Amino acid sequence: MLSIKNLTASINGTPVLKGIDLEIRAGEIHAIMGPNGSGKSTLGKVLAGHPSYEVTGGEVLFEGKNLFEMEADARARAGIFMGFQHPIEVPGVSNASFLRLAYNKKAEAEGRDELDPLEFDDFIHGKIKVVAMRSEFLDRSLNEGFSGGEKKRNEILQMAVLEPKLAILDELDSGLDIDALRVLGDAVNTLQRADRALLIITHFPRILEIIQPQFVHVLSGGRILKSSGKELALELEERGYDWVLAEAAAGGAR
Amino acid sequence: MTSAVASNLLSDLLSGPRPAEWEKLREEAEARLARRDLPTTSDEDWKYTDLKALAGITFGPAPKATVDISGHLLPEMVGTRQVFVNGHHAPHASCASAVAAGVRFLPLSTASEACHALGMVGPTHNQSPFEDLNTARFEDGAVLLVPKNMKVALPLHLLFITKAETPIAVFPRLMVVLERGAELELVEEHHGKGTYLTCPVVEIRLAEGAILHHERVQRDSDEAFHLGTLKAEVAKGGQYHSRTLSFGARLSRQQPWVRLAEGAEATLDGLALLDGAQVADTHSFMLHAEPHASSHQLHKCIVDGHARAIFNGQVLVAPKAQGTDAKQQSRNLLLSETARVDTKPQLEIYADDVKCSHGATVGALDPEELFYLQSRGLNADDARNLLTYGFAADVLTHIPVASLRRTLRQLVMARTQAASLGDFA
Numbered sequence: 001m002l003s004i005k006n007l008t009a010s011i012n013g014t015p016v017l018k019g020i021d022l023e024i025r026a027g028e029i030h031a032i033m034g035p036n037g038s039g040k041s042t043l044g045k046v047l048a049g050h051p052s053y054e055v056t057g058g059e060v061l062f063e064g065k066n067l068f069e070m071e072a073d074a075r076a077r078a079g080i081f082m083g084f085q086h087p088i089e090v091p092g093v094s095n096a097s098f099l100r101l102a103y104n105k106k107a108e109a110e111g112r113d114e115l116d117p118l119e120f121d122d123f124i125h126g127k128i129k130v131v132a133m134r135s136e137f138l139d140r141s142l143n144e145g146f147s148g149g150e151k152k153r154n155e156i157l158q159m160a161v162l163e164p165k166l167a168i169l170d171e172l173d174s175g176l177d178i179d180a181l182r183v184l185g186d187a188v189n190t191l192q193r194a195d196r197a198l199l200i201i202t203h204f205p206r207i208l209e210i211i212q213p214q215f216v217h218v219l220s221g222g223r224i225l226k227s228s229g230k231e232l233a234l235e236l237e238e239r240g241y242d243w244v245l246a247e248a249a250a251g252g253a254r
Numbered sequence: 255m256t257s258a259v260a261s262n263l264l265s266d267l268l269s270g271p272r273p274a275e276w277e278k279l280r281e282e283a284e285a286r287l288a289r290r291d292l293p294t295t296s297d298e299d300w301k302y303t304d305l306k307a308l309a310g311i312t313f314g315p316a317p318k319a320t321v322d323i324s325g326h327l328l329p330e331m332v333g334t335r336q337v338f339v340n341g342h343h344a345p346h347a348s349c350a351s352a353v354a355a356g357v358r359f360l361p362l363s364t365a366s367e368a369c370h371a372l373g374m375v376g377p378t379h380n381q382s383p384f385e386d387l388n389t390a391r392f393e394d395g396a397v398l399l400v401p402k403n404m405k406v407a408l409p410l411h412l413l414f415i416t417k418a419e420t421p422i423a424v425f426p427r428l429m430v431v432l433e434r435g436a437e438l439e440l441v442e443e444h445h446g447k448g449t450y451l452t453c454p455v456v457e458i459r460l461a462e463g464a465i466l467h468h469e470r471v472q473r474d475s476d477e478a479f480h481l482g483t484l485k486a487e488v489a490k491g492g493q494y495h496s497r498t499l500s501f502g503a504r505l506s507r508q509q510p511w512v513r514l515a516e517g518a519e520a521t522l523d524g525l526a527l528l529d530g531a532q533v534a535d536t537h538s539f540m541l542h543a544e545p546h547a548s549s550h551q552l553h554k555c556i557v558d559g560h561a562r563a564i565f566n567g568q569v570l571v572a573p574k575a576q577g578t579d580a581k582q583q584s585r586n587l588l589l590s591e592t593a594r595v596d597t598k599p600q601l602e603i604y605a606d607d608v609k610c611s612h613g614a615t616v617g618a619l620d621p622e623e624l625f626y627l628q629s630r631g632l633n634a635d636d637a638r639n640l641l642t643y644g645f646a647a648d649v650l651t652h653i654p655v656a657s658l659r660r661t662l663r664q665l666v667m668a669r670t671q672a673a674s675l676g677d678f679a
């Protein structure tokens with residue numbers, strides 16, 4: 001589904017991603033872990049099409065198509081979803097209207113029927129149950145005045161509405177208490193299917209106990225230093241990141 | 255319909271302390287006008303608002319006229335509207351049942367004794383020559399009285415319509431008095447066609463614990479000049495919440511002045527949507543005269559074309575006004591290279607135990623916000639239009655009258671090209 005080859009990217013002239021290779025197939029769950037500042041969010045934003053990042057080399061194919069020939073919105077309509085580490089507040093636009101708009105833009109792109117406000121109301125009330133959101137959050141302005149946890153809940157609600165093929169979730173657990181993490185983790189699990197894939201970005205392993213990846217990659221200094229099965233997450237929880245860095249340094253010296 | 259309560263109210267009002275006799279006020283205003291010319295851009299207060307175009311037009315007196323108001327009715331207020339055409343009260347278009355029992359609505363042309371209630375609010379710190387012009391020249395208007403503890407259920411709709419076949423000048427005059435503990439929602443709308451000058455003056459007196467919600471909608475014609483004055487005195491524990499929404503006029507200026515007594519609250523929000531060569535100026539003055547009052551100002555402008563927005567927000571905290579809580583935000587969105595915004599907060603604080611904050615931003619849309627919307631599948635144009643709409647609609651969110659909120663959202667949607675996104679209102 002997603003094929004990343006030797007991807008390099010920089011921001012304001014500073015290289016951040018220094019040669020990333022990653023293959024994600026349908027049905028898979030991958031986790032990218034790594035210390036703060038290692039380039040995890042950058043990878044997510046480059047994949048989602050943030051205009052501030054400059055792709056300086058390499059290639060990314062999404063379902064065989066060159067991702068870098070699509071603008072951010074085209075990528076979204078093609079089925080890529082990014083759950084943000086810091087979701088943006090948009091005053092004056094109600095959450096429900098925004099969700100309906102996003103849903104209908106995607107439906108239009110896929111040649112499906114758009115939903116009118118009444119139909120959407122039914123639809124969205126089914127979805128908010130999945131993320132245990134109270135319906136008054138639908139009438140409030142998009143993310144405005146939401147707590148960190150409420151914003152994350154809203155990100156997963158958007159994911160449930162848009163049903164992406166590939167969801168990239170950046171630090172879903174930050175700002176969430178353990179109960180909310182359980183609810184949202186379970187919601188993400190229910191959305192996962194054989195024709196969808198997940199890329200979980202996190203520097204805390206605890207979320208990976210709920211959303212269990214088949215593959216764990218350690219990113220540091222803009223490179224993937226180690227890739228392994230889900231047992232790597234446990235090892236990182238026990239031993240931290242330093243040993244991976246040391247191992248990689250030794251490997252590099254060899 | 256004469257209610258004993260209300261007649262007493264009026265006589266109480268007229269027997270209250272007065273700055274001067276009414277006729278004298280009128281003469282004084284006339285005398286001041288005779289001594290001064292129109293302000294020019296060399297007056298500090300009018301630095302960015304050039305009245306040359308106004309000076310070049312001769313405005314005649316405003317004739318009485320009839321209008322079709324069917325396009326302006328709001329369902330919550332079909333039975334509670336009072337209409338003024340070219341500054342004259344228009345009984346044919348107003349509603350006889352407009353006023354709840356006990357509330358007095360006194361058109362100045364027919365209840366001339368009510369004139370003696372005018373001029374009671376102030377003196378203000380930001381007096382405009384256009385207030386004097388109104389005081390010297392107005393022919394009609396109204397005094398609205400809500401008696402003690404009356405909570406008026408339906409919002410009251412005041413519609414000021416100007417129909418100018420040749421250039422005319424109109425001077426709407428309004429005084430709103432809420433007695434102790436009274437509550438009212440007031441919608442004041444200005445519409446018009448043709449070239450005209452309108453100089454409305456609105457005086458507001460809120461007695462202890464009275465609450466007024468005041469929505470002000472300026473949709474004057476594209477050739478109009480709107481130079482308005484608002485003066486509000488809020489007694490102990492009273493609340494004045496107003497929102498001024500400016501859409502029309504080639505040149506408009508709002509001069510709100512609010513004086514807060516102990517524990518009073520005020521909201522003075524504003525929105526201006528400007529395009530072409532429009533100029534919209536707001537010079538506000540918030541006077542924290544006594545302790546523990548709070549004020550909140552959010553002023554937003556969206557400026558496109560080579561339009562120009564001016565905001566000057568003065569806040570004065572008097573030495574004895576301890577425990578003051580004053581917030582002021584001026585937020586401006588520039589949609590073109592040639593649009594211009596001049597914004598200036600002016601805080602004068604003479605008390606030491608106060609919480610005062612102010613902030614001003616001028617700029618284009620935030621790229622992070624645009625990216626967020628695009629990452630959800632909206633194309634760049636849709637994302638821009640939605641954010642622009644949201645920037646403005648933010649000010650409309652808390653309008654209590656549902657149909658007005660909806661009408662204004664649709665208007666904003668049309669003006670921000672967000673209509674293509676479907677119905678958001």
Ligand SMILES: Nc1ncnc2c1ncn2[C@@H]1O[C@H](COP(=O)(O)OP(=O)(O)O)[C@@H](O)[C@H]1O
Nearest residue numbers: 011012014016035036037038039040041042043
């Ligand atoms: N706008 C920016 N300008 C300059 N450097 C940036 C910018 N955004 C991120 N970086 C740098 O890129 C590196 C990676 O950041 P990020 O991808 O956010 O890391 P992570 O998500 O792994 O914590 C950091 O060193 C950070 O300082």
Ligand SMILES: [Mg+2]
Nearest residue numbers: 040041085171
């Ligand atoms: Mg990050």
